[in-house]
Amino acid sequence: MKVRTEITNTTEQVSMKFVTLVSMVSALGGLLFGFDTAVVSGAIGFMEDHFDLTKLQVGWAVSSLIIGCIVGAAMSGILGDRFGRKRVLIAAAFLFIISSIGSAIPESFSGFIIARIIGGIGIGITSTLCPLYNAEIAPAKFRGRLVALNQLAIVTGIFLTYFVNLWISNAGDAAWSVTSAWRWMFGVGAVPGLLFLILLFFVPESPRWLIKQGRAVAALPILLRIHGEELARKEVIDIKHSFEQESGSIKQLFSPGLRIALIVGVGLAFLQQVTGINAVMYYAPEIFKATGAGTNASLVQTILVGFINFLFTIVALWLIDKVGRKALLLVGSASMAICLLVIGIAFQTGHSAGPLVLIFILLYVASFAISLGPVVWVIMSEIFPNRIRGKATAIAAMVLWAADYLVSQTFPPLLGSAGPAATFWIYGSMALIAFLFTWRIVPETKGKTLEEIESLWAK
Numbered sequence: 001m002k003v004r005t006e007i008t009n010t011t012e013q014v015s016m017k018f019v020t021l022v023s024m025v026s027a028l029g030g031l032l033f034g035f036d037t038a039v040v041s042g043a044i045g046f047m048e049d050h051f052d053l054t055k056l057q058v059g060w061a062v063s064s065l066i067i068g069c070i071v072g073a074a075m076s077g078i079l080g081d082r083f084g085r086k087r088v089l090i091a092a093a094f095l096f097i098i099s100s101i102g103s104a105i106p107e108s109f110s111g112f113i114i115a116r117i118i119g120g121i122g123i124g125i126t127s128t129l130c131p132l133y134n135a136e137i138a139p140a141k142f143r144g145r146l147v148a149l150n151q152l153a154i155v156t157g158i159f160l161t162y163f164v165n166l167w168i169s170n171a172g173d174a175a176w177s178v179t180s181a182w183r184w185m186f187g188v189g190a191v192p193g194l195l196f197l198i199l200l201f202f203v204p205e206s207p208r209w210l211i212k213q214g215r216a217v218a219a220l221p222i223l224l225r226i227h228g229e230e231l232a233r234k235e236v237i238d239i240k241h242s243f244e245q246e247s248g249s250i251k252q253l254f255s256p257g258l259r260i261a262l263i264v265g266v267g268l269a270f271l272q273q274v275t276g277i278n279a280v281m282y283y284a285p286e287i288f289k290a291t292g293a294g295t296n297a298s299l300v301q302t303i304l305v306g307f308i309n310f311l312f313t314i315v316a317l318w319l320i321d322k323v324g325r326k327a328l329l330l331v332g333s334a335s336m337a338i339c340l341l342v343i344g345i346a347f348q349t350g351h352s353a354g355p356l357v358l359i360f361i362l363l364y365v366a367s368f369a370i371s372l373g374p375v376v377w378v379i380m381s382e383i384f385p386n387r388i389r390g391k392a393t394a395i396a397a398m399v400l401w402a403a404d405y406l407v408s409q410t411f412p413p414l415l416g417s418a419g420p421a422a423t424f425w426i427y428g429s430m431a432l433i434a435f436l437f438t439w440r441i442v443p444e445t446k447g448k449t450l451e452e453i454e455s456l457w458a459k
């Protein structure tokens, strides 16, 4: 009895140490995602003066990264399936470092754009492969939490970047800011990039990918470290069995059972973005200014948005393996729809001044942070079968980034032509669709192994 307890304890210790190491990789990958998407918001004003940019070029400075993300996500599946998750993540880490330095030193605007696209490719790749790698390596009982940790890192990256930007822009006078502050803002990204690269050399390859390559012998010690003796051998058999059931071709995704998995993954990816989160994330100061807040107040309110996003992502992490993915999605999307409806009404009826809009934007962000934010990335990384997980997740991630591009490009003109009320109502109706979509189609995946989830589609 005593011996048995000791064995269990040792296994748990090993697996916890291991899981922590893997979590750190995820944390840095997510941090870079958050950093790279948010950093430009603080730098853009100075760059506008330095390069004497037109409005169109300003838009391009912001969106070039997202173009890179679409490309990176598209490539991630094929590369990740071919060369393994780990090697491709290492390549992405190099791209981050090159992009950070490349965005900091250019003398021409086009040099800057090229560097941002390169960084975008890195984000597109990590945004797909980091959660996927985590899902493939995590024990089922805390897979949700581990993958959602990636989201916590994204929001931490966004939040930290607001402060780093503020700190750098206060480090010198106005002339220094225009010539140099923005360079430092981008350049500091090389530090987490380098850490990410170093850490990647200490984690193992995904055991599921190894088995797919016919390297079960190499996968077994990794599974032993995660699960302990008994469960590890069962996992190898289950994983091998799952490969025997699949052809691995993209065509398989359109077969009757798996078609639903594809609809769930792509549908959720699209809905995560068209419910408008990045209209708030990228343009928060503009929205608050439209409610009559001064520049300073609107910056403080933006930091508050970042904080609430961070805080409620922690709540999601705590809940995701307890109440499950579906409950969080349902509550969150319903609450987002209500908040967006109220925000629209406030603008429509002339009650946008005062705290009403701020309060409901914070509630909206909190609702996103407990639902569509983390849960979509979790579900995307776990609903597809082993053999085509890389490619299928990449398709969903590509749709997510393309929808992000659509929202970030259309938000300013929509605000101008349709007005704020209609704009928020459009996002609100999308949140309602997200609720109905989840209710009717999305399955619960909490606590199931990836192979058990796979067998859901066969039924």
Ligand code: BGC
Binding pocket: 037, 151, 154, 155, 272, 277, 278, 281, 309, 372, 373, 374, 377, 404
């Ligand atoms: C989304 C990003 C968004 C972030 C905000 C992520 O899940 O994919 O587009 O900026 O959440 O918290």
